[in-house]
Amino acid sequence: MRRREEDRRRFEDxxxxxxxxxxxxxxxxxxVDEAGRGPLAGxxxxxxxxxxxxxxxxxxxDSKKLTPRARDLLYGEIVGIAIxxxxxxxxxxxxxxxxxxxxxxxxxxEAVSGLRPQADYVITDAVRLPRIGIPQxxxxxxxxxxxxxxxxxxxxxxxxDRIMADIDSEFPAYGFARHKGYATPEHLSALRRLGPCRHxxxxxxxxxxxxxxxxxxxxxxxxxxxxxx
Numbered sequence: 001m002r003r004r005e006e007d008r009r010r011f012e013d014x015x016x017x018x019x020x021x022x023x024x025x026x027x028x029x030x031x032v033d034e035a036g037r038g039p040l041a042g043x044x045x046x047x048x049x050x051x052x053x054x055x056x057x058x059x060x061x062d063s064k065k066l067t068p069r070a071r072d073l074l075y076g077e078i079v080g081i082a083i084x085x086x087x088x089x090x091x092x093x094x095x096x097x098x099x100x101x102x103x104x105x106x107x108x109x110e111a112v113s114g115l116r117p118q119a120d121y122v123i124t125d126a127v128r129l130p131r132i133g134i135p136q137x138x139x140x141x142x143x144x145x146x147x148x149x150x151x152x153x154x155x156x157x158x159x160x161d162r163i164m165a166d167i168d169s170e171f172p173a174y175g176f177a178r179h180k181g182y183a184t185p186e187h188l189s190a191l192r193r194l195g196p197c198r199h200x201x202x203x204x205x206x207x208x209x210x211x212x213x214x215x216x217x218x219x220x221x222x223x224x225x226x227x228x229x
Contacts, residue, residue, distance in 0.1 A: 014074035031148025035156040039181030046107035047155035051081040060145040063157040075158040086114030096203040
């Protein structure tokens with residue numbers, strides 16, 4: 001009982017950014033967050049979520065603080081009760097073309113534009129969205145401080161993890177289902193053996209050793225193509 005009361009108190013504390021916006025008459029406040037800015041492979045995924053005002057979601061938190069099982073359970077709950085939610089995805093090609101920050105902005109704006117009904121106010125996790133035409137508030141550590149941004153972080157993370165699981169089925173030798181494209185020892189070891197596959201971000205300067213990514217300087221030769229099935 002005490003743990004649930006503490007969780008509810010934290011949930012209510014995380015309404016500190018939504019509450020003044022609601023009180024100004026904005027009914028549909030969307031939280032926006034991303035997953036996948038740091039990995040060496042895979043897309044960057046953003047989500048936008050509009051939650052009902054008088055709502056308590058037990059266990060909701062920044063997705064980075066949650067277990068995979070907790071995220072999956074919350075994903076289903078958020079999708080079921082949200083007024084609206086949408087996802088935006090920027091591919092590896094777009095990341096390499098624009099850079100990861102601009103790709104993140106594009107994915108976030110795509111998520112916001114996909115909301116039905118549309119949001120009338122947006123709270124993001126520290127990223128300004130210049131083209132959405134909606135009032136917004138960029139909150140540093142928003143995924144830890146705002147419930148709607150935390151909900152967006154869960155949707156974005158679970159969506160991206162599922163994409164990486166699909167990529168793993170195509171290129172199982174890299175272990176994408178386990179490390180999700182991040183620079184773990186397992187991933188770096190696979191890159192040393194195999195070179196990059198088509199899901200790796202060639203614009204990321206992670207080849208500090210010339211033998212880490214053989215072929216990447218000559219146009220990203222896919223030496224691991226045969227690892228898919």
